[in-house]
Amino acid sequence: MKKLLLALTIALSATAAQAEVVNHLALSTAGSVTFTTEAAGYTQGHDVITGATGGVFGQLSATQDTALTVTFLGKEAWNVNFYIANGSEVAGTSTSVVNVGDSFTFNVAAGLIDFGFGGSSTSAAASNLTNYIGKIAYIENDGSYKDANGNPFAFLIGFNDSGSPDGDYDDYVVGVSAVPVPAALPLLASALGMFGVARRRKTLA
Structure with missing residues (x-):
């Protein structure tokens, strides 16, 4: 039994070591990606993030309940692309315009963050998948x-x-940041509510 627990501890430690944690967001990497050119006339390099030549594939998680903010940084593609979260189009949609610097905030639960990208050249099945490896890259900031x-x-x-012949992962680029939602906040709100009810009853008495 002790050997089993030791093995489990080592396995969990190894898994944790593979995850980069920044401001309550954890990235578990799944291989590196180098930006490539796939057709004549396209130069290697990132048109949004200056100097970027590559990144990593992976899965993004929240280490606790979090208010996630997504900011649109720009895009190279002519296609209508957008960010998808919780089943909805945000940070630009197929029917509205998003400007560089526009931010969108929504709550996510602790664990794997369900998000993806969609657009005029992607299939609906590709949307809302945080592990959409091969279509998104995490670029070093x-x-x-x-x-x-x-x-x-x-x-x-x-x-x-899938509409661009270059592999620079700049067809839609966002920056993400997170602010944790205090675990005690719902309890505090509930306690204050009960305090108000008790005080009201005392006043009526």
Whole structure:
């Protein structure tokens, strides 16, 4: 039994070591990606994140209940692309315009974050999958790309749609940051509510 527990502990430690954690967001990597050119006339390099030449595939998780903010950083593609979260189109949609710097915030539960990208050149089946490996890349942020509060984004995420012959993962790019939702907040709200009820009853008495 002790050997089994030891083996489990080692396995969990190894898994944890593979995850990069930044500001309550954890990225478990699944291989590196080098930006490539696939047709004449396309130059290697990222048209949104200056100097980016590659990234990693992986899965993004929240280490606790979190308010996740997604900020649109730009795109190279002519296609209509957008970010999808919780089954809805956000950070740009097929019917509305999104500008560089526009941010969208929504709550996510602790664990794997369910998100994806969609657009005029992607299939619906590809949407809303955080493990959509092969279409999105996590690009290193050297600190130059910051959120509205002046803090570097936890992660930069680049999408590669099927309509572009280059593999630079700049067809739609977002930066993500997170602010944890205090676990005690719902309990505090409930306690305050009960306090109000008790005080009201005492007043009526």
